[in-house]
Amino acid sequence: MNLDDFIITCFCVIDEMMPMILTDDRLRTRGPAPKLSDSEVITMEIVGSYLGLSQDKALLTYFQRHYCHFFPALVSTTFVRQVANLWSIKERVWCWLRDEAISDDPSLSIVDSVPVPVCRFARAPWCVRFRGEARYGKDHADRQTFYGFRLHAQLSWPGLLTRLFLAPANEADGEIVPLVLEGVTGVVLGDRNYWLPDLQAFLRTKGILLQAPFRKAHSPKAAASHSPVLGRVRYLIDTVFGQLTDRCQMKRVWARDLWHLRNRLLRFILMHTICFFFNQQEQAPLLQFDRLVV
Template sequence: MSIDEFIIAVFCFIDDEMEKFLKGKKLRARGKKPALEDSEVLTMEVVGEFLGHDGDKAIWEYFKRHWLRFFPKIPCRTSFIRQAANLHIVKNLLQEQIAARLGALIDSLHIVDGLPMPVCKFARAHFSQIFKGEATYGYCATKKEHFYGFKGHIMISSIGIVTQATFAPANVDERDVCPELSERIQGLLLGDKGYIRPELKDELKKKGVNLQTPLRDNMKDDRPKAFLKRMLGIRRLVETIIGQLTERFHIEKIRAKDLWHQYSRFWRKILAHTVCIALCIENSQKPLQFERLVH
């Protein structure tokens, strides 16, 4: 579809989902009604993210410059950014609603992984005042490097839909976050060696979640080799999803200066990714072929 058709498709999709989400209720009980409808703001954010405009200012400028005929009531930049940030919880709940409708929660297979979200370059960490008292030092085993900031935690379904996500200070153990992420799922959960902890496996088992990970070199593995090979192949899917979230949506970049705006940015990117999957499915395309949505 063309970019015009894509914007219209995203708006119609978001507007329908908002209608289901609100169920006839008003989002605001008092105060002046914003110039833009919330569905319009969310559409601008999702489309902006898809096109690589991941900053609030960049999204506002893009639509102000090119799409006033679609959004004639675009307010000043400050008002747009404030309205977008005020929708941070809506983005979270809307994404969860879409994921549930697509069957992600009842999927029998999920994969969990994490990614570094540095606040600044490591050499500047000692001098950084951004998120002071909230950001911490951590280590990324995949990249084999230390960083300062937060760590994103992502759980996906078997076709790549984000089932649950969060971010925490970089020094928080991913095994401590895993129970929260897996609260609403059951079945097989695949993780990497970083999730090895007998107590965690037992805790999840009581909730109907079978956590399976590769074992360390000094641990005996009696599982069938065919299963281990299959597990390794399936786990590559989460690497693909994290690759999309970082390369297209820049989820690892910290541009906000407080947790409120960072939370909004984080869920905007997750929502945009989920909406793209939904549109791919609606257009009879493979769920992760985002590049075919606009041509």
């Protein structure tokens, strides 16, 4: 499909889901209703994230310049506020797609975390954003210290984001994973940070078999859990994190508080989920998002 078809398809899916999600709930109890419908705003966020427009100003400018005929009621004075106020609706849309529209295998999951720095490391001592909330942590991929948060995620097979937890950067993966896997059963794959015998024994009592490579790759104990097959399956979550980082610029944080940061993350997760849904409907490779718009 071309970009026009992609925008129309996203709008139709979102607009059809809104009555099922809201039921009898009222979004606004007072004040005038916005001229731009909530379905249109969420559609613009999804399409903007797909195109790599991660800032609200860039998103607004793009659609005002190229798609005023699709969104004639687009007004800059209310758009940014409306985007931020719809965070709970985006969360409901994501949960509905995840639970009702997309088929996955919940018995096989992958867990991992990705750094979300809020500023450059040199500016961290003077950064006023997220003061008292962000912490220093270790980015194992870049082998450096960063200041910010870690986004902990669970991925169900074959690549659907199902659970997320935003924690300060100094929180270890082993401390957060019981919260991420609450209510989950089956086999869960993780990297070396999850090789914690006490944690694995505790999770087995909950019906969770957490498989992780031994911390020392050349130890004799590593042979049973460090097979190439296990690694190829587990690296699927790195592909998803790469899509969120490269396409959505997830590691470029312009938000100034947790409310706006969570709203931005929900926008990216919703984009990823709806693109996954489109590929599944077309029986195409599920994580090849570039093929959606040609």
